[in-house]
Amino acid sequence: MTKVEYKHTEIAVKKKLGQNFLTDRNIIRKIVRSAQLDPDDNVVEIGPGFGALTREICNVCQNVTAVEKDPALASFIRSEFPSVNLVEGDILKVDFQELAANGQLKVMGNIPYSITSPILFKLLENRRHIISETLMMQHEVALRLAARPGTKEYGILAVQLQTFCDVRYLFKVGKKVFRPRPEVDSAVVGITPRSTALDRYEHEFRTFVRTAFRQRRKTLQNNLRENYNLSGISSVDLQRRAESLSVDEFQLLFTELHAGS
Numbered sequence: 001m002t003k004v005e006y007k008h009t010e011i012a013v014k015k016k017l018g019q020n021f022l023t024d025r026n027i028i029r030k031i032v033r034s035a036q037l038d039p040d041d042n043v044v045e046i047g048p049g050f051g052a053l054t055r056e057i058c059n060v061c062q063n064v065t066a067v068e069k070d071p072a073l074a075s076f077i078r079s080e081f082p083s084v085n086l087v088e089g090d091i092l093k094v095d096f097q098e099l100a101a102n103g104q105l106k107v108m109g110n111i112p113y114s115i116t117s118p119i120l121f122k123l124l125e126n127r128r129h130i131i132s133e134t135l136m137m138q139h140e141v142a143l144r145l146a147a148r149p150g151t152k153e154y155g156i157l158a159v160q161l162q163t164f165c166d167v168r169y170l171f172k173v174g175k176k177v178f179r180p181r182p183e184v185d186s187a188v189v190g191i192t193p194r195s196t197a198l199d200r201y202e203h204e205f206r207t208f209v210r211t212a213f214r215q216r217r218k219t220l221q222n223n224l225r226e227n228y229n230l231s232g233i234s235s236v237d238l239q240r241r242a243e244s245l246s247v248d249e250f251q252l253l254f255t256e257l258h259a260g261s
């Protein structure tokens, strides 16, 4: 069992909570700088751990909420950062509307890698409460999020996220700056929600994208025909594969299918 000790608190590292703690002050500062925080911002940090990012965030902002699931770390944050509003619990169960009662949020975090997708979709569903997200995640997932059409990384995650948000791959972070060291590299991603004509159809659109990619090597026609009426579709050539369509083309095709249904 790996133990990590910091400022008279020792914890047994819980792998299933994705506990890899940042140790490099320059990287920590770079992450917080990239969130472009202003003193009046309402910041929510996911998984503060021993407060590596929290400390730098608190140097800029006063309104900071941190959500930590590990009781030992929650108690550490409570005593080390009394000004932080500490929510002890699961980020996936947090009520973002409540957190945003005093204004929209800037969300930050070196997030637990095993629940990256659930966190991204929770944030997507709550995007009306969010100004921006600055998240560190597994490098490979960051590439998939920001991927462009025709690349091997481009798929469901890229189309679903990029339709409702601007997604920017910011920089890579190597394994060496964590304790304990993770098995994979990481990267920081900037996500800015924006409003689109599809906002009301988010759920249907996400289902449509999953269906279009159901079998990657098959044409759109083959993947979609069971669930959608494809007669008369003209916005996109249905002999193409989903992986070749831009995010805009996905939106056009969805809108045409939706109008005809």
Ligand SMILES: C[S@@+](CC[C@H](N)C(=O)[O-])C[C@H]1O[C@@H](n2cnc3c(N)ncnc32)[C@H](O)[C@@H]1O
Pocket: 016, 017, 018, 019, 020, 021, 022, 023, 046, 047, 048, 049, 050, 051, 052, 053, 067, 068, 069, 070, 073, 089, 090, 091, 092, 109, 110, 111, 112, 113, 115
């Ligand atoms: C990768 S560590 C980052 C810790 C710290 N922010 C750092 O950069 O050193 C992830 C943190 O998220 C916490 N965590 C894991 N699952 C969580 C969940 N569902 N809700 C809230 N926090 C969680 C872990 O206990 C851990 O503190």
